[in-house]
Amino acid sequence: MNSTVIQTQQLTRDFGSLRAVDHLTLEVSGGQIFGLLGPNGAGKTTTIRLLLGLLPPTSGQVRVLGLDPLEQGEAVRSRCGALLEHAGLYERLNAEDNLDFYARIWRMDAPARKKRIQQLLEGLGLWERRKETVAEWSRGMKQKLAIARVLLHRPQLIFLDEPTAGLDVPTAAALREDLLRLVAQEGATIFLTTHNLSEAEKLCAQVAVIRQGQLLALGSPQELRARAGRPSLQIFGRGLDDHVLDSISRHAGVNGVQRFNDHLEIDLKEPTDTSALIKLLVEQGVHIEEVRKSSVSLEEAFLSMLEENHVH
Amino acid sequence: MFTDVLTIISKEWKEMFMARGSMRSGLFSMLIMVGLLGIFMPLQNGRDWLNNPLLILIWSWVPVLITLSMVTDSVAGERERHTLETLLASRLPEAAILLGKIGAAVFYAWGIMLTGLLLGAVTINLAFPASPAFYDLRVFGGVLVFSLLTSWLFSSIGVLVSLHSKTARQAYQKMSVVFLLLWFIPMLVIQFLPQEIKAGLSARLMTLDLNAVLTLGLVILLIADAALLLVCLSRFQRRHLISL
Numbered sequence: 001m002n003s004t005v006i007q008t009q010q011l012t013r014d015f016g017s018l019r020a021v022d023h024l025t026l027e028v029s030g031g032q033i034f035g036l037l038g039p040n041g042a043g044k045t046t047t048i049r050l051l052l053g054l055l056p057p058t059s060g061q062v063r064v065l066g067l068d069p070l071e072q073g074e075a076v077r078s079r080c081g082a083l084l085e086h087a088g089l090y091e092r093l094n095a096e097d098n099l100d101f102y103a104r105i106w107r108m109d110a111p112a113r114k115k116r117i118q119q120l121l122e123g124l125g126l127w128e129r130r131k132e133t134v135a136e137w138s139r140g141m142k143q144k145l146a147i148a149r150v151l152l153h154r155p156q157l158i159f160l161d162e163p164t165a166g167l168d169v170p171t172a173a174a175l176r177e178d179l180l181r182l183v184a185q186e187g188a189t190i191f192l193t194t195h196n197l198s199e200a201e202k203l204c205a206q207v208a209v210i211r212q213g214q215l216l217a218l219g220s221p222q223e224l225r226a227r228a229g230r231p232s233l234q235i236f237g238r239g240l241d242d243h244v245l246d247s248i249s250r251h252a253g254v255n256g257v258q259r260f261n262d263h264l265e266i267d268l269k270e271p272t273d274t275s276a277l278i279k280l281l282v283e284q285g286v287h288i289e290e291v292r293k294s295s296v297s298l299e300e301a302f303l304s305m306l307e308e309n310h311v312h
Numbered sequence: 313m314f315t316d317v318l319t320i321i322s323k324e325w326k327e328m329f330m331a332r333g334s335m336r337s338g339l340f341s342m343l344i345m346v347g348l349l350g351i352f353m354p355l356q357n358g359r360d361w362l363n364n365p366l367l368i369l370i371w372s373w374v375p376v377l378i379t380l381s382m383v384t385d386s387v388a389g390e391r392e393r394h395t396l397e398t399l400l401a402s403r404l405p406e407a408a409i410l411l412g413k414i415g416a417a418v419f420y421a422w423g424i425m426l427t428g429l430l431l432g433a434v435t436i437n438l439a440f441p442a443s444p445a446f447y448d449l450r451v452f453g454g455v456l457v458f459s460l461l462t463s464w465l466f467s468s469i470g471v472l473v474s475l476h477s478k479t480a481r482q483a484y485q486k487m488s489v490v491f492l493l494l495w496f497i498p499m500l501v502i503q504f505l506p507q508e509i510k511a512g513l514s515a516r517l518m519t520l521d522l523n524a525v526l527t528l529g530l531v532i533l534l535i536a537d538a539a540l541l542l543v544c545l546s547r548f549q550r551r552h553l554i555s556l
Contacts, residue, residue: 015555052401054554073550078403088398090323092330104319105402133330159401 004063005030005157005189006051011060013046013213020046022213023060028206030156033183033190035204037197037302043213044193045085048159051191052082065157078106081150081188082159087142088149091135095126095145098134099152106153120148124178140171144178151186158183160192164199172196176203197299207298209305216305225301233266233274235281236290240264244284251277313408320404320412324386325420331385342424349374349428354435362436365451366514368429370499372459375421379463380487382417383470389480391553400550410548414467414541422460429455454526461533466491468540475547 006028013021021043028034036044049055050062053069053076062069069076089098096117103113121127124144134142143163150158163179164172176199183190194200200207201221209216209224217224240259248266249257253276255267266277274293281288329338353371354361361367390396399409433446446452470487477483505513 049554054397054400054550056551074403074405077401080401082398082401084397084401086394086397088395090327090395091393092327092333093323097326101319101323102402104322105316105404107315133333 003030004028005065006034006191007061007063008047008051009061011047011050011062012058013043013050013055014058020213021050021057024210024213024215026208026215026218028189028191030189031187032205033192033203035200035207036191036193036210037195037200037207038193038210039195039306041212042210044210045161046213047210048082048084048161048191048193052077052080052159078153079155080157080159081153081155082161083143083146083150083163084159084161087146089134089142089146092133094131094133095121095137096130098145099149102149103152108153116152117148120151123182124148138171140167140175143167143175147175147179147182151182151188154186155188158188158190160190162194163192164194164196172199179203197297197302201298209302211306221298224305225298227301227305231268232294233268233277234290234292234294235264235266235286235288236262236292237281237286237288239284239286244281244286247280247284248277251280253277313405316404316408317412317415320409321416321419324382324413324416328382328385328416328420345374345378345424346428346431349425350431351435354432355439359436359440359442359445361432362445362447364514365448365455365517366502366510368432368447368451368455369458370503372425372455372462373495373499374428375425375459375463376466376491376495378421378424379417379467380470380491381484382420383413383467384474384477384483384487385480386413386416387471387474388477388483391474392479397554400553406548406550407545410471410544414464414471414544417467417470418460418463421463422456425459426456450523450526457530458526458533461530461537462495464537465533465540466495468537468544471544472540472547475552 004027006026008024008026011021011024011026012019024043024047036047038044046055050057051064051069053064053073056070064076065079067076090101093101099117099120100113103117108116117130118127121130124147126141126144126148129137129141134145137145147160147163150160160179164175167175179190180203190203192200192203204221206219207221207224208218217227219227240263245257245259245264248254248264253269253273255269257267258265268274274291278288278291329335329342332338332341349371353367357364357367387396390399400406429447429452437444466487469490470483473486473490474480474483477486502510502513
């Protein structure tokens with residue numbers, strides 16, 4: 001599925017004098033994980049609420065799965081799953097009852113409910129603990145259960161609002177793995193908000209960066225990184241003399257070279273085949289001990305975008 | 313819509329029974345209520361429990377009180393525990409959620425009242441043996457309908473109060489004041505009236521055209537219930553329930 005699943009045109013939402021979403025124009029294709037990145041208070045949660053028809057926009061248009069969430073809210077929400085800011089679990093109930101309640105809401109019949117709940121809980125390693133009251137569970141387990149709830153009715157489009165926020169590093173990594181595996185199995189489109197840049201880089205095919213409700217950038221994580229700066233290559237070894245420096249700087253894929261005490265720092269033009277450069281160095285008689293390829297991280301790109309926008 | 317309402321009612325009841333940590337303690341609380349209405353009060357009042365309509369009318373505050381705590385917990389409490397937004401993000405229409413929440417409180421409380429009254433009749437017949445007796449059917453039916461409509465009325469007020477309260481506790485406190493003013497104080501005054509005045513009132517009540525009185529009271533309650541329900545339906549909308 002590659003057709004457009006989310007389309008917003010100049011979407012704006014005000015809360016009194018505060019503009020939470022400011023003329024946001026987005027297009028999200030199906031079958032991918034799309035990341036909406038931004039600092040706290042950037043308007044990510046409000047955007048999800050607008051897309052789900054939980055709030056009416058102040059101005060602008062929204063189409064989700066070809067439908068208007070405000071006019072056809074029930075039809076949109078029937079095809080979507082949402083893990084919002086909070087897990088939204090009934091902590092007095094056990095895991096099975098939590099899922100059973102939502103499965104009834106999605107009008108699944110008894111055998112289908114039972115089968116699907118077992119499939120999801122087993123998939124997330126929670127089946128053995130299904131009779132435990134959710135209040136007794138750790139935050140990581142609750143998030144897993146909330147994800148199971150989101151996937152229950154096999155939605156076409158899934159909204160995840162900061163799914164790993166507040167989790168420790170191993171739990172967040174495990175949850176990400178579960179998420180990727182389940183998404184591959186279910187084949188749904190995911191609209192993910194996060195301020196965790198490495199998470200977005202690992203999961204998302206496309207990302208949009210927003211700040212104060214305004215769109216700053218849209219593209220793949222690679223494209224966003226490329227916009228912020230070019231990759232570089234560090235060469236450690238012996239024989240890095242002026243002659244080598246000169247021949248490397250004349251290479252088509254090289255933007256510039258600098259020599260430090262023990263290594264060369266080569267600024268690359270992207271895309272560059274680094275193996276050709278290594279071969280050239282070896283031919284020049286350099287004894288290479290170590291090669292480090294570095295590029296601007298999405299986090300650096302993100303910060304530079306925020307800074308740039310702030311300055312302007 | 314009806315199935316959705318039933319789904320909400322069943323969830324609300326499960327949550328209520330589990331509120332003290334286990335199903336057993338939830339059932340125990342319910343049995344205490346039924347025991348109070350069906351065993352303790354009838355034993356205290358003897359055969360008067362079946363014959364004096366004022367007695368069961370006075371005790372019809374029980375379902376109203378149960379309704380208050382349930383409805384404030386299910387509306388203000390659900391918002392406080394951050395489960396309401398997830399529920400609103402589902403396909404359920406707002407009306408089904410609202411009716412389910414009101415219905416869960418009203419039918420639980422009313423069920424306790426009905427069970428308590430029926431058990432009361434059994435208790436009287438067992439504890440004070442004489443010829444088999446039951447409530448005057450008109451009084452019995454009237455009290456049941458009256459308590460149903462009153463519970464519904466207070467549930468609707470509870471929803472509106474909950475929508476304007478930050479926490480379930482705050483909503484319950486506000487509702488307690490409303491209940492005290494509208495229900496408990498008048499009932500307490502009747503309870504502590506001198507015996508001869510109470511007997512006079514009771515005799516007067518029996519001589520009144522009970523059908524006309526009940527019909528008028530029920531019509532007034534029905535109109536109030538319908539009006540408040542409409543207000544609740546207009547307020548219980550996603551756009552009002554979700555804030556920044």
